[in-house]
Amino acid sequence: MWRMLGLARPLAGWMVIAVACGVMGFCCATGIPVLAAEAALCIFESGALACTLSATVAILTIMAVARGILHFIEQRCNHYIAFRLLAHVRDLVFSSLRRLTPAKLAGADRGDLISTVTADVELLEVFYAHTISPICIATLMACVMASFLGTVAGLLPAVFALASYALVGAAVPMLISRASGTGGQRSRNLAGALSSFVLDSLRGLNEVLQFDAGTQRLDELGERSAQLVKTQRKLRGHAGRGQAATTGLIMVLSCLQVLLCLHLVQTGSINPEGAVLASVATFSSFGPFVALANLGSTLQGTLAAGRRVIAVLDEEPQVVDVSNKDGAHPAFSGIAAEHVDFSYDDEQILDNASIAVEPGQIVGIQGRSGSGKSTLCRLFMRFWDVNKGRVALSGHDVRGVATSALRDAEAFVEQDTYLFHDSIRDNLLIAKPDASDKELETACRAASVHDFIMSLPAGYDTMIGELGDTLSGGERQRLGLARAFLHDAPLLLLDEPTSNLDSLNEGQILRTLTEQCGKRAVVLISHRPSTMSIADKTYSMDSGRVS
Numbered sequence: 001m002w003r004m005l006g007l008a009r010p011l012a013g014w015m016v017i018a019v020a021c022g023v024m025g026f027c028c029a030t031g032i033p034v035l036a037a038e039a040a041l042c043i044f045e046s047g048a049l050a051c052t053l054s055a056t057v058a059i060l061t062i063m064a065v066a067r068g069i070l071h072f073i074e075q076r077c078n079h080y081i082a083f084r085l086l087a088h089v090r091d092l093v094f095s096s097l098r099r100l101t102p103a104k105l106a107g108a109d110r111g112d113l114i115s116t117v118t119a120d121v122e123l124l125e126v127f128y129a130h131t132i133s134p135i136c137i138a139t140l141m142a143c144v145m146a147s148f149l150g151t152v153a154g155l156l157p158a159v160f161a162l163a164s165y166a167l168v169g170a171a172v173p174m175l176i177s178r179a180s181g182t183g184g185q186r187s188r189n190l191a192g193a194l195s196s197f198v199l200d201s202l203r204g205l206n207e208v209l210q211f212d213a214g215t216q217r218l219d220e221l222g223e224r225s226a227q228l229v230k231t232q233r234k235l236r237g238h239a240g241r242g243q244a245a246t247t248g249l250i251m252v253l254s255c256l257q258v259l260l261c262l263h264l265v266q267t268g269s270i271n272p273e274g275a276v277l278a279s280v281a282t283f284s285s286f287g288p289f290v291a292l293a294n295l296g297s298t299l300q301g302t303l304a305a306g307r308r309v310i311a312v313l314d315e316e317p318q319v320v321d322v323s324n325k326d327g328a329h330p331a332f333s334g335i336a337a338e339h340v341d342f343s344y345d346d347e348q349i350l351d352n353a354s355i356a357v358e359p360g361q362i363v364g365i366q367g368r369s370g371s372g373k374s375t376l377c378r379l380f381m382r383f384w385d386v387n388k389g390r391v392a393l394s395g396h397d398v399r400g401v402a403t404s405a406l407r408d409a410e411a412f413v414e415q416d417t418y419l420f421h422d423s424i425r426d427n428l429l430i431a432k433p434d435a436s437d438k439e440l441e442t443a444c445r446a447a448s449v450h451d452f453i454m455s456l457p458a459g460y461d462t463m464i465g466e467l468g469d470t471l472s473g474g475e476r477q478r479l480g481l482a483r484a485f486l487h488d489a490p491l492l493l494l495d496e497p498t499s500n501l502d503s504l505n506e507g508q509i510l511r512t513l514t515e516q517c518g519k520r521a522v523v524l525i526s527h528r529p530s531t532m533s534i535a536d537k538t539y540s541m542d543s544g545r546v547s
């Protein structure tokens with residue numbers, strides 16, 4: 001909670017305005033019946049109906065309008081603070097992910113991470129807009145009311161009111177929160193799992209139809225929905241019972257205050273006027289504390305979301321970027337893995353692996369599936385650091401090379417090319433944002449994809465559908481290669497670059513690679529003998545060892 005509050009420090013000024021408006025607004029809300037009671041007493045005592053009534057009506061009208069305006073300003077400020085902070089927190093989370101990726105996003109907790117980035121950050125709105133300032137407002141209102149009651153009716157009604165506020169505003173939300181238990185969290189997890197299941201089913205629709213698994217998927221969908229509805233019904237039940245208990249408790253406490261005031265009048269400790277004003281004020285002053293009582297059912301979920309967001313912010317990256325100032329910027333003169341040991345978790349993937357790539361060379365790597373070929377490329381990119389040995393770029397350990405220099409020196413085409421929901425042009429320009437149309441065309445011709453792009457209705461400005469599934473595997477692969485060619489790095493790491501291509505397109509790509517090999521070094525991973533035939537030398541990988 002303190003860490004989350006710390007993030008709100010730059011917006012403290014807005015928070016002060018929100019709290020001030022909230023307190024003044026509740027003073028008006030409580031003041032209206034108190035003033036009305038005061039006017040009634042005055043008329044009853046003096047009989048000066050006309051003048052008292054018009055003055056009172058005027059003041060009451062001003063207070064009622066002021067209450068509305070103040071509440072509006074309070075809510076505006078709270079939501080301004082909340083949404084500014086959500087943007088700030090999202091920025092912090094994305095910066096953190098930038099530090100933690102790609103190792104973090106390749107891990108098994110990827111799904112959890114995505115719900116932290118989306119749902120958890122969103123949930124913090126409740127904390128920033130509906131938790132902090134209501135707590136401050138309730139605390140200040142408790143002080144204001146205690147001093148008012150102390151003035152009109154003495155110490156005892158003031159102390160009783162304070163105890164009542166503590167009961168409604170602190171004990172009740174804690175009890176509701178405890179009674180709801182982890183229900184809020186469970187409901188959120190179930191809702192997240194349900195949407196993933198729906199998305200998964202839609203993505204795998206072809207497989208579902210092909211294997212006639214529709215009924216089975218529908219049954220599972222029904223079961224998951226029923227579980228979610230059950231959990232939410234239970235939660236609503238808790239919230240409803242909590243609200244009913246709060247309202248009942250307020251009635252009982254207000255009546256007890258009236259009885260206490262009557263008793264004090266009987267003993268002569270206070271006058272009847274003070275007793276009436278204290279009773280009316282107590283009845284109408286529970287608003288800020290009810291707001292806190294209602295937080296009970298959401299508090300645990302909000303704090304759990306905050307804890308997860310802060311855990312992402314605090315997580316230490318597996319690979320720490322090297323800044324331009326601290327790192328080396330060597331001109332490319334080859335890359336090598338020297339006696340490298342590596343494991344993702346406990347399972348050893350590379351065992352004393354050594355490989356050397358010189359400028360202008362095409363180096364092939366082959367081996368059975370899972371032998372660690374792609375892993376070696378990821379170590380060249382320094383997505384992970386080696387456990388033993390070193391990866392050397394131009395003779396420099398990559399752990400000492402500036403990350404931007406490393407990215408400039410290498411272009412990596414992985415087995416799956418990710419295409420953004422954007423135009424083909426913008427998808428390619430990510431590799432070189434300032435590339436001219438001519439450069440774009442040259443890269444696409446080299447990747448044998450220019451003619452295909454020109455056959456599309458809007459050419460390079462054609463939008464790529466969501467998940468890129470309007471394109472074939474081969475078209476996506478060639479766009480990935482075009483990106484790498486555009487990046488124009490001296491080292492190309494190509495992981496199965498021709499696996500989805502027909503022999504015509506494969507031939508064109510291989511021609512491009514051999515033509516360019518004077519210009520750059522290429523690491524080529526492939527199971528295809530035709531692709532491997534262009535390699536100057538070939539390494540074989542088996543159980544993490546290279547020969």
Ligand SMILES: Nc1ncnc2c1ncn2[C@@H]1O[C@H](COP(=O)(O)OP(=O)(O)OP(=O)(O)O)[C@@H](O)[C@H]1O
Nearest residue numbers: 106107344345349368369370371372373374375376
């Ligand atoms: N992020 C990861 N976390 C844990 N294990 C991983 C991770 N990525 C890969 N592995 C495991 O490491 C081993 C080597 O994977 P790698 O992708 O390097 O193999 P590969 O030789 O390129 O296989 P293929 O030819 O099928 O692409 C595999 O057993 C794989 O399951």
